[in-house]
Amino acid sequence: MKTIDQTQQEIVEEFSMFSDWMDKYEYIIDMGKNLEQLPDDFKKDEFLIPGCQSRVWLVPEFRDDKVFFKTDSDAIITKGIACLIVRIFNGRTKEEISKSKLFFIEKIGLVQNLSPTRANGLASMVDKIYRYVK
Amino acid sequence: MKTIDQTQQEIVEEFSMFSDWMDKYEYIIDMGKNLEQLPDDFKKDEFLIPGCQSRVWLVPEFRDDKVFFKTDSDAIITKGIACLIVRIFNGRTKEEISKSKLFFIEKIGLVQNLSPTRANGLASMVDKIYRYVK
Amino acid sequence: MIDNLNKIRNDFPILKTKVYDKPLVFLDSAASSQKPDCVINAVADFYKRHNANIHRGVYFLSQKATALYEETRVKVQQFINAKYSHEIIFTRGTTEGINLVASSFGDLLSDGDEVIISEMEHHANIVPWQLLQKRKKIVIKVIPITSDFQLDIAAYKKLINQRTKLVSVTHISNTLGTINPIQLIIDIAHANNIPVLIDAAQSIHHKAIDVQKLDVDFLVFSGHKMYAETGIGILYGKEDLLNKMPPYQGGGDMIKDVTFEQTTFAELPQKFEAGTTNYSGAISLKVAIEYIEKIGLDKIACYEGKLQDYAIAKLRKMPDIQLYTTSKFNKTSVISFNIKGIHHEDIGTMLDKMGIAVRTGGHCTYPLMKKLGVTGTVRASFVLYNTFAEIDFFVKSLQRVVNMLKN
């Protein structure tokens, strides 16, 4: 299995293939579309990420010392971004996550072009993950 | 005795002799200085003109159907201006005053160069006179 | 019709800018309008030539600044045809205007008194009354909307009773674009001796308002939606009402005399303008009103109406669109919609990448969203500087975005 940093690097490379923003978004959208929907009983307030215009749920689960996440959103772009985050952190140990630093967001230029509003949502999501593993 | 309009015209001519503002003010100041002081028992709130930064008192008195004014102020420039107003209205009948229109202020450029604050004070004073004779 | 659209567009420098290297298509003027050069320059010029704190100095600059500020008051008075200039109070905006009334007129209310608002109100006309409820046990009654997105006037009449002390409704809904029949609303209230506050935030630059003809008791609006700077707004109030109300904020300029034992307050309008006001903002409002008057409110309304009809006709043809609008006669150029199965935020995000600025979300009308059964809408709004070509591009781009986003 790749490390957190390797997965981030992988994502950066995937995005570098797209020359324009439309394509990058198309890619994110597709990811969002392909993610399976979260069953309704997980869509509770406790799993909701604060600070987003759209609603995003993030459901953590511990198995064999590792953390797995399920996620969903009513907006497809948010869902695609949540997908990327989950892909990076899924199946990691608490230690791996707490020691990690996210760099892919900046490198693919998401934050710069994401709205502060959305950047805040993203930050909240990452924040919530780090707090889960504390 | 001159009419109200004649007196106004007279003042306009007096002021037209001064080419610069300093001299006009010197003239107003001198008028203020030469006006005799109002005895303290007239310096009551009921004779106070509202809306001036300095305090101005205006005391009306009816004699033989005519109105006479005494005035004073703690600021000398205001006093000088009050002097001009009194000079115009002193010894007139109610009818004369209510029918009159003030034009000297504009003509000598007082309002334009007077502050709105002071212009307001002036307006209040004139206002008060018109209300006295109603 | 507007004679020279190119000239008008040239007046607004921001319309020439690009976002992500694409020409800006600004369809969010209902949130805040762009500013013409004359407004931008007037403010710069003021600071370069006439700036000084107002009302307090006997020197030239202070007098000049005061005169400019007070000229704006008179300009606003004329614009809405108020009886006296001292009925015009400068505020930060619509929100502050309503808060002022809720707090200060609210002081005159008693427990059990009722205030009527409507289901299509902006939060600015809901929350101040709820805050007042923490101080007084007043009751807030709500006029529902019909399935046609209009105020339910029959229901409104039934809400009125002996305890009703104020009716406070919006002239034009910032989400629906619905133009409410405010003359009727006022007449009904007045027949019961109830004063009326009209939130004119969305109407003041779209429709001529004559406060004396309407006989409205309070009117509030914001400068920033009518081509002036942000941070300035107007509360109009009838003299006798404003005179009865206690001051809202305390400080410089709003007093007659201050002692530690007994402070007395200044006359209107100063009584409600505590501290250094946003006088440069006020001055920008004068220029903005002059700009509107130069073009003419009638022409503006007519042109904006055409834009609206054009956009609605095009949008109606889109598959899966839900338009929150029906009657075009009662409507100004604010259009809210959703596309089935697609989140409004996704649409806004993608349109943005094409240079198009629309608003998405609840538009500060969450109770209305709940009524519509949605978490938000996409809102496009058009004003005098928008074009038919922009609408074409907007609808085409929307189609493209929908294709990308739909499952």
Next chain:
Amino acid sequence: MIDNLNKIRNDFPILKTKVYDKPLVFLDSAASSQKPDCVINAVADFYKRHNANIHRGVYFLSQKATALYEETRVKVQQFINAKYSHEIIFTRGTTEGINLVASSFGDLLSDGDEVIISEMEHHANIVPWQLLQKRKKIVIKVIPITSDFQLDIAAYKKLINQRTKLVSVTHISNTLGTINPIQLIIDIAHANNIPVLIDAAQSIHHKAIDVQKLDVDFLVFSGHKMYAETGIGILYGKEDLLNKMPPYQGGGDMIKDVTFEQTTFAELPQKFEAGTTNYSGAISLKVAIEYIEKIGLDKIACYEGKLQDYAIAKLRKMPDIQLYTTSKFNKTSVISFNIKGIHHEDIGTMLDKMGIAVRTGGHCTYPLMKKLGVTGTVRASFVLYNTFAEIDFFVKSLQRVVNMLKN
């Protein structure tokens, strides 16, 4: 010392204007400062390139405007060294800041609770507490001043008791120029568990302020006195206090959710920023702070101190002058005086005709005027763009004016 005064004067376009064909000598910056080109241009540039309503749009311009607005918040946070940026609340100015605290912190007070202010307060720090008295039976205690125009600290200590819930005093008197020992004042209050509000309207651009070092609970100031636009100001408050306080105004942006049954409020700082704020004013404040930082507060204070000493030395030599100042160490460059037998307004009016702008009257400190036994004073104030030559001209002109006016 300031390195290049000519360059600085060149930054302020208004200083090149004339009044009555005479060069402007502006000695009323304590009322409101003039604005450097960088501030004026930043606002114009904002409206030409980045304007859109903040916080609410997902599109580029709205995001950009929001980012600029929030950058200002962070800039202010750094400038006063606040712990969190959400402790920085945008207001219209000092007056609104104190009204917000008086209303909202005031909501937490009970009948019989006491607030301590001082005899040298601006009306902005008197009247809001008197307005609160109409809602709650709080008691206002007043720290007297000494014959040396300083706060009487011994008397202050005696005013404190179990019922004292807040001390609210000015850092620098806008009439006397007295710099109050706020660290001492805060320490004394804190020893009794009492929070302190400092009115920094006159100090924020003269002296470095570190709110964490001072441990001050609330700090308020106005942008327009520190080279920014008018209509913007700051309330700093400690997080835990602001969290305890109810919202002040209701409307957009300050809510989490709105229903007719139950509205919940946003987190800090939005909770206290209802409606569209003066975001262009805020952006101007960022540029103004950068301008101050570029020159350096230390250098500014040093230079202004020199101007003050020079002016006081010259004025002392004038016959019949009454200077309301004694200790030069405790003082900033605000000088109040009267000339025996001459009305302050007459002096202001005549100086104006020579191009000199000074303030006359009560300076929104009427209780202090009563204490001094006068109806007003002439006040000259100096900031970084004033010169020794201007002081020479001012004193010479004052002499001339006095000669004209004296009996």
